Amino acid sequence: MDVVLHIGAHRTATTTFQAYLAANRAALGRMGIAVWGPKQTRDGLLTGVIPIESARPPQEQLDRARARVAINIARERRAGAKVLVISDENMIGAPRRCLRQGRLYPDIGQRLARFAHAFDGQVTRAHLTVRSHDAFWASVVSYSIARGNRVPDRAALEALAAAPRLWRDVVLDVACALPGVELSVMPYEIFGGLPERVLEHMTGLGAMPRAHARDWRNQGPGLGQLRRIVGERGGDPARLPEGADKWQPFDDAALRDMREAYADDLFWLRAGAEGLAQLTEETGPVKTGTTPRPDQRKRGQDDGIEDRRLA
Template sequence: MDVVLHIGAHRTATTTFQSYLAENRAALGRKAITVWGPKQTRDGLLTGVMPVDSPRPPQEQLDRARARIAINIANERRAGTRVLVISDENMIGAPRRCLRQGRLYPDIGQRLARFAHAFDGQVTRAFLSIRSHESFWASVVSYGVARGHRVPDRAALEALAASPRLWRDVVLDVACALPKVELNVMPYEIFGGLPERVLEHMSGLGPMPRAHAREWMNQGPGLGQLRQIVKDRGGDPKRLPDGPGKWQPFDDTALRDMREAYADDLFWLRAGAEGLAQLTEETGPAKTGTTPRTDQKRRGQDDGIENRRLA
């Protein structure tokens, strides 16, 4: 049985993918694919991998989590599961921490090292989705403001744009924490709107169901929504631009620099990532994915990443 970890990142259509998996659970079961999504992982299954307030010390919490996970994986194996997909982006941290520290997932290595111990060498493959820096940070900032963060000033935005920590550094940390696991990196720009193709790569079991594959979940707020949210909580909506559409908080210079940084990330990945990871890309009109259009079906707009804590 293959055990596949889907670790995010946030704001790369992870909720869309998890919804697709949940909606197709019966069809996937017929293919011997079992899914542990947030409904399972945040309902006690992974409690203790990351320490929580408890009379038990952190190491005891981790040991208990390890035993619990082993029992559940053994049950899936006995039930005939061929591929177990475990999808929870909160394994790698929270976007609010990225915002506070101005860096991409600053403690991802330490967190995944604990998960590696908890899974006791049973993970076969891990999948990480990445997104162009200016797009990722714009989405994280917008979502953060919608969830109560203050509207960042120019200095804060410039610091984000100039952050030296790139996806390459994130991949290196993941590879270090999961040294015997096959690590696959998937660009959001290609796969964000193609959850069935993501699952095909994860499972290696051929074509996957198309049902519910074009339902866009947890879409970030637009400028109009953000202005109203800021106004409703007593802030100054004039700190946000006028007009409709999405908020792009970065200026032209920052956008150029961030796009160049992402190009460097992709160049490094295409060059082999020092043998640590594989970049999955597809080309051609029949295979290239795009993020869904605004007229595509959307559900779950309030299914917030910050309200779904990893237990």
């Protein structure tokens, strides 16, 4: 039985994907696909992998989590599952921590190393979805405001735009934390609205159910909603622009730089990612060590790729 980890990232339609898995659980089970989503992973199954406040020391918490995971994986194997898909983006951290530190998943390596120990070498593949830096941070910022955080000032936004940590660094950390695990990277701009295609690539078992594949979940708030939320809690809605569309908090220069950084990330992935990962695009998997597409041999900006997907 293959064990597949879907680790996010946040704001890349992970909730839509998880809702699709849950809605099709019975059909997937008949195909030999078992699913653990947040309903399972956050109901005690993985408690202790990341230490919590407890009378038990961290190592004992981890050992107990490892035993629980082993028991449950064995149960899925005995039931005849061909593939176990485990989807929980919180394994790699929280967006609020990314915001506080102004960096993409600063402790993803340490976290995934603990999960690797908990799964005791049984993970076959891991899947990470990446998103253009400008759209990722805009969505994270908007979502954080909707959850009660303050509207960031210009200095904070400029710091995010200039953050030196890129998806390439995240991929390197994941590969180091999960040695021997096949790592696949998918662009949100291609797969964000196609959960069935994501699952096809994850499992390698052919066509997946189309039912509930277009049920959007957890979309980012628009400007009108954000202004209303800020006003209701006593803030100043005038700090946000007028309009009803999604908020783009970055100026043109920042957008250009962030999109160029993302284009560099994709260039590195297409060039083989130093043998550590494979990039999956519309044309299928690009194996490690292959050359970039002819139209992508030039490093730099790739505009307009975000417009096709939800926030």
